[in-house]
Amino acid sequence: MDEVPVEIPCPICKVEGQVRMMTHIDEIPYFGEHTQVTVLCHACGWRQSDFIPAEGKKPGSCQLLISKPEHIRARVVRSSSCTVRIPELDLEVKPGTASTGYVSNVEGVIDRFMEIIVMVTRQCYADDSDIEDIKRLQDMHTTLLELKEDPTPRPITVELLDPNGRSQILHGDATMRELAAVELEDLPVGPEPPVFSQSDVE
Numbered sequence: 001m002d003e004v005p006v007e008i009p010c011p012i013c014k015v016e017g018q019v020r021m022m023t024h025i026d027e028i029p030y031f032g033e034h035t036q037v038t039v040l041c042h043a044c045g046w047r048q049s050d051f052i053p054a055e056g057k058k059p060g061s062c063q064l065l066i067s068k069p070e071h072i073r074a075r076v077v078r079s080s081s082c083t084v085r086i087p088e089l090d091l092e093v094k095p096g097t098a099s100t101g102y103v104s105n106v107e108g109v110i111d112r113f114m115e116i117i118v119m120v121t122r123q124c125y126a127d128d129s130d131i132e133d134i135k136r137l138q139d140m141h142t143t144l145l146e147l148k149e150d151p152t153p154r155p156i157t158v159e160l161l162d163p164n165g166r167s168q169i170l171h172g173d174a175t176m177r178e179l180a181a182v183e184l185e186d187l188p189v190g191p192e193p194p195v196f197s198q199s200d201v202e
């Protein structure tokens with residue numbers, strides 16, 4: 001991949017002249033042709049990836065009920081502007097300022113949730129939190145872990161919400177819909193480096 005210099009200071013370390021952009025055109029089944037854009041800083045090692053579908057925006061919400069083992073292997077394209085939710089467990093990960101896109105699978109997404117739950121649980125122990133809160137976190141962790149069993153004991157939904165329409169769960173059972181205006185108001189869009197607008201990669 002060719003690196004192209006980008007005339008912006010690094011958003012993290014502020015050093016100038018060290019930010020580069022790489023673009024790479026790829027094809028993923030269900031998602032289609034898209035451009036993978038990676039911006040990186042040679043000074044501090046920061047990098048951020050995103051995926052821009054060739055055929056324009058996808059519907060903003062994509063969800064899949066994880067009810068059988070093959071669902072756990074479904075590929076996931078998550079852009080830097082994507083919020084990931086598991087409504088049954090009231091879990092949500094919003095894109096922060098350091099959010100980066102990734103291609104993974106449902107299992108990878110669930111592993112990220114479990115890592116966060118483990119971190120929060122540790123903090124609860126350290127803070128001497130209410131035992132009921134700790135128990136609730138442990139139950140969540142168990143539910144997520146059980147998704148890897150065959151057959152799936154307790155199906156739950158993984159939902160991607162992306163105001164930029166660049167995220168998708170790539171499986172025939174996944175359903176997609178537009179986001180309502182009221183939903184869009186509540187969704188963060190994540191980091192906004194100027195290089196990620198569509199016109200820059202064409």
Ligand SMILES: [Zn+2]
Pocket residue numbers: 010011012013014015041042043044045046
């Ligand atoms: Zn930097």
